[in-house]
Amino acid sequence: MTTATAGKVKDLRDELPKLGLRNHWYIADASRKITEKPTTIKMLGEDLCFFRDAGKVYALDNYCPHRAMLLSEGKRYFPGTITCVYHGWTFDVHGKLVAALNEGPDSPLPGKVSVRSYPVEERNGYVFVWMGKGQPKPLEYSVPADLLDPKNTIHVRVETWGCNWMPSIENLQDSHDTFTHRTSLWYFFRRLPAWVKVGSDVLPQKNGVEMRMDVLGPPQDNYETVGKWPRSNWWRKVAVNSNQKGKYPTSELTMPAVVRVGFEGLRFIRLMVPVDENHVRGFLFTARYAPGLQAITYRLYYHLWASWALVNFFIGQDKVVFEKMDFSKPERLAASDVGIVKWRRLVAEAWKREKEEELEADRPEVTGRPELVEGAERAA
Ligand code: FES
Ligand SMILES: [Fe+2]
Structure with a gap:
């Protein structure tokens, strides 16, 4: 037990993550609020697009890798996919481009472009999303058991x-x-x-x-x-x-x-x-x-x-x-x-550790832009 005197202590506020710790589960919303219709939720400074497909909830980065239109405005034309309303690029629930409707069936882009997808868990009537990179920890790591107990x-x-x-x-x-x-x-x-x-x-x-x-x-x-x-x-x-x-x-x-x-x-x-x-x-x-x-x-x-x-x-x-x-x-x-x-x-x-781990992992972000630029240059 410590009843310590804080006294003059180092001001740590500049060493805190202004947008929160990343390697954790965060609550997104109540399950009933997430439907098949895509919706956007901003968290940790990022816009995420949530939707339900075949009963399961998915979360993707909300910006289409083509021209950054909001995926939350997208349409659900094909099962297991979401289609951007601007040019029809169509992504599967895990964020992989499966068709570029505006470029035709012979487009080389499918399979080469993707949008970041976030792990999601639904428990006891609430939807949680893992905001870190790498393998998510169990939900109990970030959410008190009281809320997970039906x-x-x-x-x-x-x-x-x-x-x-x-x-x-x-x-x-x-x-x-x-x-x-x-x-x-x-x-x-x-x-x-x-x-x-x-x-x-x-x-x-x-x-x-x-x-x-x-x-x-x-x-x-x-x-x-x-x-x-x-x-x-x-x-x-x-x-x-x-x-x-x-x-x-x-x-x-x-x-x-x-x-x-x-x-x-x-x-x-x-x-x-x-x-x-x-x-x-x-x-x-x-x-x-x-x-x-x-x-x-x-x-x-x-x-x-x-x-x-x-x-x-x-x-x-x-x-x-x-x-x-x-x-x-x-x-x-x-x-x-x-x-x-x-x-x-x-x-x-914890924030220092997260930044060090990220540096170590040194995983390049998966994005469609390099391929797209390449393709666009060839076409030009
Ligand atoms: S901006 Fe999404 S398909 Fe063009
Ligand atoms: Fe209070």
Whole structure:
């Protein structure tokens, strides 16, 4: 256990991947949203084209290698293929060019041109895509088991936030909770500590960090310079006493951008997907094992209470902070940010490893352009 003082630490933000780690599975969407009609989803700075063929989901790079028309505008004329609407180049579900309709049946291009295809897995009603190169790891490497277990009752809200992916998750490793959310409905009838001291551990097995509230201050405390905080606490004298150790759940932050908080049988899980440098898509899950009739009560609880008190209001308070803070300005991290420091170190190391592996692999990107230029030159 470490309740470390972060003190003056090296600013690692320039060593973090602005578009997220690559060698991981990311959630694309709910299964029911991906149909035979191609659709585009932007993730990690790239546009991917998703579609379903014979019941299975496929993902291709969204730019046709010919003239970069969007494949998501494509047509599904032939089984097992997608045809670009501009000149009719037709690719199989794995991205290989099988016909160039505009060039005729004797075109030499089929078999020589391809568009990148991404490994896809569909599990428990959701579609996941492997964004790295090379052999994908098992889905469990990047996705918490709670979301893959069909026995759990799961709700999800999807939102896009106007901030980089890092600030959207690293606050789950600091001590803002009883300050920022003090005014939330979720905490309104709870007696909260005036301050907390957090501790953080690296979780090597889980590829992440865990934060705990190690010391809880009194419900109200006196600060010599400004006086009492909270300034008024009278209604909480009759509230549920949350000012006790063990009343606050630990919070896990694991790669690639997964937050997991377990609380009284509920699991709050955020799968964050970097969209571009300044936007992140959040899949905000609430999961509970609720067999039989319990599932009905749990659904009522979610729709009548948790969905607005927690997801709308509580997480809404986080969103305001993320979108208004400036992630490029200098920071002065403190002891309460120890979890953030540990998390950034892990991400920076993982990103360095990914770049080294890519250099080692030294695999040329498969693209149609060299052949096309060759063919075009011959024709000219
Ligand atoms: S741009 Fe796609 S076939 Fe020409
Ligand atoms: Fe928060």
